[in-house]
Amino acid sequence: MKKIMIAGVWLVFMLTQNSFGVQAVEKDTRGTWLWNPWMINSDEAGTLAFLQSKNVNKVYVQIDEDIPVNVYSDFIEKAGAAGMTIYALDGASDWVAPKGFVKQDRLMNWLTTYQQQATPSQKFTGVHLDVEPYLYSGWNTNHAATVKSYQSLLHKAKASTAALSLLLEVDMPFWFDEILYKNTYGKGVLAEWVIANTASVTLMAYRDSAAMITELVKNEVAYAEKYGKVVVVGIETDQTDEGDNISFYEEGETYMENELATVAAYYSGIQGFGGIAVHHVDSWKTMKP
Numbered sequence: 001m002k003k004i005m006i007a008g009v010w011l012v013f014m015l016t017q018n019s020f021g022v023q024a025v026e027k028d029t030r031g032t033w034l035w036n037p038w039m040i041n042s043d044e045a046g047t048l049a050f051l052q053s054k055n056v057n058k059v060y061v062q063i064d065e066d067i068p069v070n071v072y073s074d075f076i077e078k079a080g081a082a083g084m085t086i087y088a089l090d091g092a093s094d095w096v097a098p099k100g101f102v103k104q105d106r107l108m109n110w111l112t113t114y115q116q117q118a119t120p121s122q123k124f125t126g127v128h129l130d131v132e133p134y135l136y137s138g139w140n141t142n143h144a145a146t147v148k149s150y151q152s153l154l155h156k157a158k159a160s161t162a163a164l165s166l167l168l169e170v171d172m173p174f175w176f177d178e179i180l181y182k183n184t185y186g187k188g189v190l191a192e193w194v195i196a197n198t199a200s201v202t203l204m205a206y207r208d209s210a211a212m213i214t215e216l217v218k219n220e221v222a223y224a225e226k227y228g229k230v231v232v233v234g235i236e237t238d239q240t241d242e243g244d245n246i247s248f249y250e251e252g253e254t255y256m257e258n259e260l261a262t263v264a265a266y267y268s269g270i271q272g273f274g275g276i277a278v279h280h281v282d283s284w285k286t287m288k289p
Contacts, residue, residue: 026085026200029232029275031058033089033130036282037067040075048075050285052082058277060089060128060169060202065110072114073122080121087128087169093135096149104153108160115164126167126199129157134173147190148183154197155185167199171234174205177219195223195231202277206236206246210262221272230274233263238283252288 032051034040040047040061051059059079061072076086090107094100107127115123131153133139138146154170161168176191185193195201201224205216217233224231236247237256248256260276267273278284 026058027230027274029058029230029277030055031060031202031232031275031277032056032284033277033280034059034061035089035280037062037064037071039281041067041071044071044075044078047281048078048082050281051079051084054278054284057083058085058087060087060130060277062089063107063110069114069117073118076124077119077121085125087126087167088124089128089130091129091131091171093132095131095153096133096136096138096146098149100149100153101156104157104160108157108164111164111166115166124166126169127157127161128169128171128202129154130171132171132173144181144183147179147181148185151181151183151185151190151193151197154194158197169200169202170194170198171204172201172220174203174216174220177223189223191220192223192226195220195229196227198229200230200232200274202232202234204234204236204279206234206279208235208245208248208251208256208259210259210266212245213259213263214266221267221270223272224274225270225272228271230272232274232277234277234279235260236279237287238280249283249287253284254289256287 032054034047061075079086088107088111092103095103111124111127131150133146133150136146138149158168172191172194176194177189179190181187181190181193201220203217203220205213207213207216213233213235217231220231235256237249238247239249240247244250248259264276
């Protein structure tokens with residue numbers, strides 16, 4: 001059943017010209033978040049072996065400026081040789097604050113320097129932002145302005161990544177299809193706007209059954225198909241106190257893989273579905289069988 005979901009490591013490029021340049025869409029993602037980049041500093045071989053054992057073909061790697069640049073370049077080169085694409089991961093809820101753009105600029109400046117110095121086999125493929133504006137206080141106190149600030153952040157990131165010939169991806173909760181906006185970016189559904197304005201979205205569809213997951217992501221998959229994009233379905237493996245149906249932590253990996261295979265089979269042949277991402281490396285490594 002696992003093979004249904006993975007279906008090999010291959011890329012389908014659907015090129016769409018827009019004001020920020022050419023973007024490509026990756027299909028059949030088997031991704032994961034690597035929030036602790038120090039593990040590739042202390043145990044690069046072990047980390048790569050784990051990712052390969054799980055058939056991962058895409059890794060979102062947290063950027064930490066304290067880590068030597070060569071740690072990233074060596075890892076990307078070796079991961080690439082193993083069939084993986086690597087995205088620079090960063091973001092925080094306060095990036096939508098009035099001066100939050102400073103943190104985004106710092107990431108883009110670091111990436112500019114890195115990409116200029118890296119060889120082709122050492123370059124990042126894209127940027128993966130995890131901002132989660134609903135965790136910022138303004139989401140409740142000044143909702144409309146915070147939504148617009150989030151859109152402005154992504155608009156700016158889109159221009160910055162295009163200038164670096166990098167793809168822009170974001171993490172997004174499944175319930176953004178219930179959030180409306182009306183501002184200088186137009187009016188509509190926030191989930192649709194985000195999907196239309198990024199190369200790919202990873203949905204935080206944190207539920208522990210295929211039935212719930214497929215229902216939660218159907219609107220986003222339809223939006224992605226409409227715009228020639230894809231959404232990747234993200235699931236949780238970490239222990240959580242948010243409820244028993246959020247994470248696969250309790251059920252274990254075998255159960256999780258069966259459910260994910262069901263999700264992939266359900267959306268098989270649907271162009272808006274881009275694959276699966278497992279959150280995250282640390283908890284996945286310690287997950288019960």
